[in-house]
Amino acid sequence: MKMVFGIVLALSVSPAAAETLVERGAYLVNSVMVCHNCHTPRGPQGLDMSRALSGGQTFDEPAFKVTGSNITPDKDTGIGNWTDAELKHLLASGIRPNGTKVAPIMPTEFYTVLTARDLDALAAYLRSVPAVRHETPAPEYKIPLKPETPTYAGKQAAEAELADKLARGRYLLTIAHCLECHTPEGPSAVHDFAAASGKGGRTFKGPWGESISPNITPDPVAGLGQWSDDEIKRAITQGIARDGHKLKPPMAYAGYATMTAQDLDAIVAFLRTLPPRG
Ligand code: HEC
Ligand code: HEC
Structure with missing residues (x-):
């Protein structure tokens, strides 16, 4: 038995x-x-x-x-x-x-x-x-x-949910805190998750100078709507923008580069389902 x-x-x-x-x-x-x-x-x-x-x-x-x-x-x-x-x-x-x-x-x-x-x-x-x-x-x-409630955060997920590709992508995007950096902050450093999740616009200063998080929603003009999956993956894992220029920190490109192909696919698939923000 x-x-x-x-x-x-x-x-x-x-x-x-x-x-x-x-x-x-x-x-x-x-x-x-x-x-x-x-x-x-x-x-x-x-x-x-x-x-x-x-x-x-x-x-x-x-x-x-x-x-x-x-x-x-x-x-x-x-x-x-x-x-x-x-x-x-x-x-x-x-x-x-x-x-x-x-x-x-x-x-x-x-x-x-x-x-x-x-x-x-x-x-x-x-x-x-x-x-x-x-x-x-x-x-x-x-x-x-003020306590904040980020988009897609919430109650504990169950292991079984993660078998579904989009659910897995949502989970990974959440714990990778992508929307923390890619959502603008209003007064008193509170993110505008309700109206602008994924819209970008936060400024990061450091030894690299200054970088501003871009819009990662599927908006065809302001966001990633016209990017191919491979272009999005290259940006996440190699820090290379669509036009080929090198992206600056603090996004941890080298860390994300060691994600499995399956998990990267799931994140990109889920990114395409974010509400577009122009
Ligand atoms: C975006 C930056 C950032 C990321 C990513 C991050 N942390 Fe932190 N973490 C901090 C900062 C800053 C503090 C200290 C906050 C404070 O003192 O109020 C902290 C505090 C902690 C503490 C409390 C330690 C103590 O002595 O009080 C633990 C444990 C911790 N982090 C674990 C982790 C783990 C594990 C991960 C990854 C799964 C992680 N953190 C990811 C910035 C980060
Ligand atoms: C610590 C903050 C931070 C985190 C976390 C972060 N990013 Fe970024 N990301 C940035 C910044 C800043 C840039 C722009 C850098 C530049 O322009 O030089 C960027 C660039 C990008 C780009 C390129 C877009 C374009 O228009 O060039 C994509 C795609 C992207 N991030 C997706 C993601 C995804 C997906 C995650 C989670 C897996 C993530 N980011 C996590 C800060 C972050």
Whole structure:
């Protein structure tokens, strides 16, 4: 009986389901959710992977001044003393074990959809990375922030839903927080998700100078409506615009380049279903 069950199981699982939790977590952290973009220190050559996830960029905004935390298992300067339950709670709610809430630069409003298995995978992988001792500055919160509800965020997704290509694309686009950068902000840094999701127009300043997020809705003039699938994929994974010019940071092109072909297909298919915004 057991044997028969084992064979049936082996035939019915997809390659993705055969991954271990640590492998799935590595894929999410490195390729889809690109945690390094904010949590790994940057040197002149780009990300310093010898100190991966040990604390990154500082975001100095009118409402807060915060630094991408050390999320390695170092007990003194990282999250080595957190339990898995505490870590998963932080990811899906933004609330730390001590009850304080992280600034919304940490895109936890998008992580509410994470499946139970993906939360387990993230916790398993973060436990497995090398502990790096690196103290980051304490956060400063200047004014209380309005809670935001991003487009497509919401309740936890079920693993079974992700078998459908468009549902999978919506899930991946959400946890990759594409619409965080590609939706304009109104006064007091609140995104206009209701009227302008995907319309672009946010300005990002950094060592690269300045970049402005473009419209990624299917609008034929302002957005991606006339782009081919391959052109969209090239922009996401190689940072090359339709006319061939090189796109600037902070979009994590190199991280997205290691997504599976299937997941990239799903994201592009779902992008084509966003409401067009001219
Ligand atoms: C867009 C930038 C950004 C991305 C992407 C991002 N984070 Fe963060 N994260 C931050 C910032 C900034 C903070 C600190 C916020 C604060 O102090 O209020 C933070 C805080 C955290 C904390 C709380 C740590 C502590 O000591 O309080 C954890 C855990 C965390 N992030 C994990 C992750 C993981 C895992 C990923 C990827 C799945 C991720 N983050 C993706 C910016 C980001
Ligand atoms: C951290 C912010 C950020 C995130 C996250 C982000 N992007 Fe971008 N993206 C940008 C910026 C800024 C540019 C424009 C760069 C430039 O013009 O040099 C851009 C460019 C693009 C382009 C090229 C469009 C054009 O008209 O040239 C596409 C397509 C795109 N992003 C799609 C996505 C998708 C899909 C995701 C999620 C998988 C995503 N982006 C995540 C900031 C971001």
